[in-house]
Amino acid sequence: MHSSSLDLYRAGASFWHRLDARVKLIITLAYVLTVSLMPVGAWPAYVLLFAFVLSLVVASELGVWVVLRRTLLALPFVLAALPLLVTTPGRVILSFSVGRWSLPFTSAGLERFLSIACKSWLSMQMAVLLTATTPLPDLWIALRALHFPGLLVATVGLMWRYLFVLADEAMRMLRAREARSAGGEGRNGGSVMWRARVTGSMAGSMFLRGYERSERIYNAMLARGYDGTVRSLPVKPVSATQRWVAALATGVLLVLLWLGQWMR
Amino acid sequence: MSQWSSPLYQGYIRPARAVGIPGHSVASGPSPMHIPDGFLSTPVALLMWVVAIVAVAYALRRVSRDLDERKVPLFGVLAAAIFAGQMLNFSVTGGTSGHLLGAAIACILVGPWAAVLALACVVGTQALLFQDGGLLALGANIVNMAVIGVSVAYAVHGAVRRLAGDQRWSTVVAGFAAGWTSIVVAALACALELAVSGTSPANVAVPAMGGIHMLIGIGEGLITVGAVALLYAARPDLLGARKGEAAGNRGILVGGLVLAIVLAVLSPLASSHPDGLEWVAEQRGFLDFARGSPYRLIPDYVFPGISNEAIATIVAGIVGLLIVFGIAMAVAASRRRRGSAQNP
Numbered sequence: 001m002h003s004s005s006l007d008l009y010r011a012g013a014s015f016w017h018r019l020d021a022r023v024k025l026i027i028t029l030a031y032v033l034t035v036s037l038m039p040v041g042a043w044p045a046y047v048l049l050f051a052f053v054l055s056l057v058v059a060s061e062l063g064v065w066v067v068l069r070r071t072l073l074a075l076p077f078v079l080a081a082l083p084l085l086v087t088t089p090g091r092v093i094l095s096f097s098v099g100r101w102s103l104p105f106t107s108a109g110l111e112r113f114l115s116i117a118c119k120s121w122l123s124m125q126m127a128v129l130l131t132a133t134t135p136l137p138d139l140w141i142a143l144r145a146l147h148f149p150g151l152l153v154a155t156v157g158l159m160w161r162y163l164f165v166l167a168d169e170a171m172r173m174l175r176a177r178e179a180r181s182a183g184g185e186g187r188n189g190g191s192v193m194w195r196a197r198v199t200g201s202m203a204g205s206m207f208l209r210g211y212e213r214s215e216r217i218y219n220a221m222l223a224r225g226y227d228g229t230v231r232s233l234p235v236k237p238v239s240a241t242q243r244w245v246a247a248l249a250t251g252v253l254l255v256l257l258w259l260g261q262w263m264r
Numbered sequence: 265m266s267q268w269s270s271p272l273y274q275g276y277i278r279p280a281r282a283v284g285i286p287g288h289s290v291a292s293g294p295s296p297m298h299i300p301d302g303f304l305s306t307p308v309a310l311l312m313w314v315v316a317i318v319a320v321a322y323a324l325r326r327v328s329r330d331l332d333e334r335k336v337p338l339f340g341v342l343a344a345a346i347f348a349g350q351m352l353n354f355s356v357t358g359g360t361s362g363h364l365l366g367a368a369i370a371c372i373l374v375g376p377w378a379a380v381l382a383l384a385c386v387v388g389t390q391a392l393l394f395q396d397g398g399l400l401a402l403g404a405n406i407v408n409m410a411v412i413g414v415s416v417a418y419a420v421h422g423a424v425r426r427l428a429g430d431q432r433w434s435t436v437v438a439g440f441a442a443g444w445t446s447i448v449v450a451a452l453a454c455a456l457e458l459a460v461s462g463t464s465p466a467n468v469a470v471p472a473m474g475g476i477h478m479l480i481g482i483g484e485g486l487i488t489v490g491a492v493a494l495l496y497a498a499r500p501d502l503l504g505a506r507k508g509e510a511a512g513n514r515g516i517l518v519g520g521l522v523l524a525i526v527l528a529v530l531s532p533l534a535s536s537h538p539d540g541l542e543w544v545a546e547q548r549g550f551l552d553f554a555r556g557s558p559y560r561l562i563p564d565y566v567f568p569g570i571s572n573e574a575i576a577t578i579v580a581g582i583v584g585l586l587i588v589f590g591i592a593m594a595v596a597a598s599r600r601r602r603g604s605a606q607n608p
Contacts, residue, residue, distance in 0.1 A: 003384070008393060014595075023282075028399070029399065030278060031540050032301055032398070032399045032400050033306075033400060035301065036300065036304075036306050036309065036400045037306050039372045042282075043576075043577040043580075044576040044579065044580030044581075045580070047577060047580040047581050047584050048583065048584050050584065051583070051585070051587050051588050052587075052588055053585025054526060054584075054588055055588050055591045056587045058588060058591050058592045058595055059594075059595055060470065060592050061595060061599075064341035069517075070395065077298075077299070077300050077303065079466060080458060080463065080464050080469065081303065081463050083468040084463070084464065084465075085468070087468070088371070089464045097315070105290050106385050114462060114597070116302050116465045117300030117302075118304060119301065120300045120302030120303060120398070121302075123300070123302055123378055123398055123399065123400070124300065124301070124395050124398075126401045127361045127391075127398075127399060128395055130392075131392065131393050136393070139392070139520045141602055146486075147443060149320075149321070149324055151324055151328070151336065151339075151381075152320070152324070152334045152381070152385065153382070154340070155336060155339040155340045155342070155343060155345075155381060155385050156385045156388065156389060157574065158337060158339070158340025158341065158343075158344075159340045159341070159343040159344045159347065159385055159386070160344075160389070161340070161344075161391065162340060162344040163315035163347055163348060164342045165344070166341070166345050166348035167347075167348040168352065169348065170349065170352055171351070171353045172370075173350070174352065185527060193486070195492060196483065196486035196487060197486070197489075197490045197493075198490070199352055199486075199487050199490060200486060200487040200488065200489055200490010200491045200492075200494065201490050201493070201494045202366055202490075203349050203352050203366075203488075203490065203491040204346065204369075204486050204491030204492065204493070204494030204495050204498075205371060205494060205498075206340075206345055206347050206349050206352065207343075207349065207369055207370075207373055207491060207495070208347030208494070208495060208498060208502075209372065210344065211338070211341070211342070211345075211499075211502065212344060213341055214337040214338040214340070214342065215336075215337075215338075217337040217378065218335060218337045218338070219343065221337065226336075230336070252267070261493070263335075263576065
């Protein structure tokens, strides 16, 4: 299996695809911040925020299911908020007793738990939408235009460029290990210590190969006239229409934020 | 720029768990250390962003001063290696597997500042592209994994090497200790952030996160030892070259140790004293500020027409549905027009 056989960016020609990456980045960050500032249990505002992101998903012509499937990833983290169900003081709606312990489920706890889960899920959808509709080089250019430190952006860009090379290398190593240690289901060669040592050696040679590769890359870059600055084509200014889109979206989010505070 | 637009580089990879290497258990799931959005309260998330920005900016300055700033390829490829290295896993028992965060290895190989940068890039990319951790929570994730993870690993590694001298076994012990503590202390920091945010009570979050990561840390420690042993055998010059500049990094050595000790002492304290953190916060009047001011702009106000929240939700649902329906209709209409324009 080749690591690049799965695609993060989904090509398209929709209005949301054609929007400047800077505008999309700003709207995404504004949305995530709005969701985060929403008070617990402002359900009407959550519904409207969901409508906001769902509208964009529909407008991006990605397919609602594609986005939803990718958002299911953060689900396991909800476990961290589970204790809230029983530790938040409030009216007890349901009570279990396990041995000597009783677990009182409170309505306030349920509300907080559901709010956190909803907010996390809403933010996730927006982030998925951004990466599914923006080619990554555009995103790096947008980050640079928004005054992220150049060294960081260059590092991230190079990382993305070589990620697939190194990921393929990791896969080849894993395949070689499978082949040599007769790995079957739950039976991967020697003791745990031995397996850990083998994996450690793999990690070590991975870093070593990366290190040596970076030296070769640096020499190749020097040979082509690299002098410490990463150059790219001049960036087009954001058009007036797109500025209006950004302003409109931020305005809608502000109204939603205000509405959310109002509910409480 | 041309290679960027080729579909090969617009690919999609995830660490082992989603790529699903045949014959390997991928049951580990997303790392329990990447906090998604919604789990941190806004003040905590913003505070962590400030800390992250200060730390990364300082690391940037140190890197451009100490190392050659033009060595961008080293950082980039190192970050890619950390990312891809997280795919390497080994099965422990029934379904669980140990895999790598990489803070300790990176730190031992290229020093603390470059490691902070590389890990910040990895964590940032995981959040931005793979939704592994949230965008608003990214500051906290960078602080936990890149800043705390690396500085603690550096401090522990340096302290053990200093105590043990140049013995062969000290590389093993130092590597394991650096890997293990970097994971555990980062997890404790994560648990404390969740507790201060009011998402997970300290007396549950700290033992749970700490306990799980004390086990996960063993895997990290063992892999780190294996990797360092290989580097020692293959390129001792890389590890040796780092010895000279240790003097300039005494600050981070002391800082990392202090951080590790403070977190290790603070966390049990917070968990043994139920709501200990909230008590401290309340004493300082911090809690009222944290919970109250950003949220209650117009407190106790009831919308004149719709006083019932249930009705409000229903109205909001209907309005939202209409908006989405309208946009779906518009998209469908424009598609039909485009379609008919292409084949008249």
